[in-house]
Amino acid sequence: MAMGEFVRTDRRRIQTAVLGGADSDEPLMLPMEAIELDAFRRVHEDDTFWCGTLLGGCGGQLTSKLYADRACHFAHHPDPDGLPHVCGRRSRGVDSADHLYVRSAAAAWLAGRGEQATFEYTRTEGAPIGSVVDVRWRHGALRVHLDQAVTPVWDDGVEPVLGTMVPVDRDTLIRRWHVHRTRLNSVGTARHVQIGTEAFARPIEWFALDECEMTERGLSTPAVEEIVRARTAPRPSLWSPGKARKVPEPEARAQALLRRLVYARRIESVPVVKQVCRDIEDLTGVDEELQEQLEAAVRHARI
DSSP states (O other): OOHHHHHHHOTTSBOEEEESSTTOOOEEEOOSSHHHHHHHHHHTTTOOEEOOGGGTOOOOEEEEEOOSSSOOEEEEOOOTTSOOOOOOOOOOSTTTTHHHHHHHHHHHHHHTTTOOOEEEOOOOTTOOTTSEEEEEETTEEEEEEOSSSSOOOSSSSSEEEEETTOOOOHHHHHHHSOEEEEEEEEETTEEEEEEEEEETTEEEEEEEGGGOEEETTEEEOHHHHHHHHHHHSOOOOSOOOSSOOOOOHHHHHHHHHHHHHHHHHHTTOHHHHHHHHHHHHHOOSOOHHHHHHHHHHHHHHHO
């Protein structure tokens, strides 16, 4: 069997550790190939590697193991009594420290914007550590779901960011206009964070974290800016005789709600129809004729 095949199938090996101590949050990924491990050892000759508690590990010290015929990996130091070391760590692959890489990347990204963040690896509903990372700072908060163990909550003031395997339903995509996703790619012995923007009937667009910003709407990418411009731009008139009439703000809002109601009915999204009907009922300041159109549209939508 070729070495590459060993790397893909050898899933029980420990590929990640933390640096410096059992409670460290500084992650490290071991190269799988022997030729790369020699260089890795030279770089880290003065460091110690640990089966960190934030990895769900036992807190024991690890050593790097070099193999030419299978994947290189970390191994626990032998127990003093000579018995096999027992460790209940559940996740050991290259993605097992992704929550710590998310923490590191988010801390650097926010620090570059003058924000100091706090992090919590939330244990919710029996989910293993590493499933969710809560990121909080003075002006905002994100909850990063790296797997499906915890169901995202969309309207509690903390914006969810979903891993690639976390599902999202169509109505949520339509109601929120977009959702964000995250993925981590191996680059050398590190994992790099990317943020993706997903919208209804639109493929996910991926961006480096440095391309993202926090705005009043929450986490924003270049794709979000494009989606917002498309959704809020006024629809061009089919014809425009003479000088264009300036549309009063309540009337423009009413026309936008009517268009959104037509769209929601066309895609048969009941939650969006209900929300738009509520928005129409709360609208004030339109003239009598337009008010009658709005009321008729709501009546038809509810039927």
